[in-house]
Amino acid sequence: MLGQLLIxxxxxxxxxxxxxxxxxxxxxxxxxxxxxxxxxxxSGITVPIVGFGGVLTEGVIKAVREHGFxxxxxxxxxxxxxxxxxxxxAALVVSLIARSRQKM
Numbered sequence: 001m002l003g004q005l006l007i008x009x010x011x012x013x014x015x016x017x018x019x020x021x022x023x024x025x026x027x028x029x030x031x032x033x034x035x036x037x038x039x040x041x042x043s044g045i046t047v048p049i050v051g052f053g054g055v056l057t058e059g060v061i062k063a064v065r066e067h068g069f070x071x072x073x074x075x076x077x078x079x080x081x082x083x084x085x086x087x088x089x090a091a092l093v094v095s096l097i098a099r100s101r102q103k104m
Contacts, residue, residue, distance in 0.1 A: 018049060062075060
């Protein structure tokens with residue numbers, strides 16, 4: 001609903017809205033609010049876009065505790081690896097099934 005309101009009431013492009021939602025998830029995770037909100041309203045906060053930002057932040061925080069500075073670069077990708085793999089696999093399957101055509 002918030003995304004639709006942003007599309008209708010602002011000049012934000014869909015890519016900016018996507019980036020905004022991921023950033024919101026990252027900020028919520030960084031300040032420690034993602035986990036309490038997830039506990040209270042689990043399905044609402046863990047939607048793919050905001051949840052992805054939260055997963056990235058949790059992964060980075062955990063990796064920094066375990067591996068130090070290098071965890072900044074490896075933690076987010078390691079935590080989100082399953083979701084990234086599913087997205088890439090789904091894109092491959094759809095590209096094999098669907099045919100591209102020019103827009104008119």
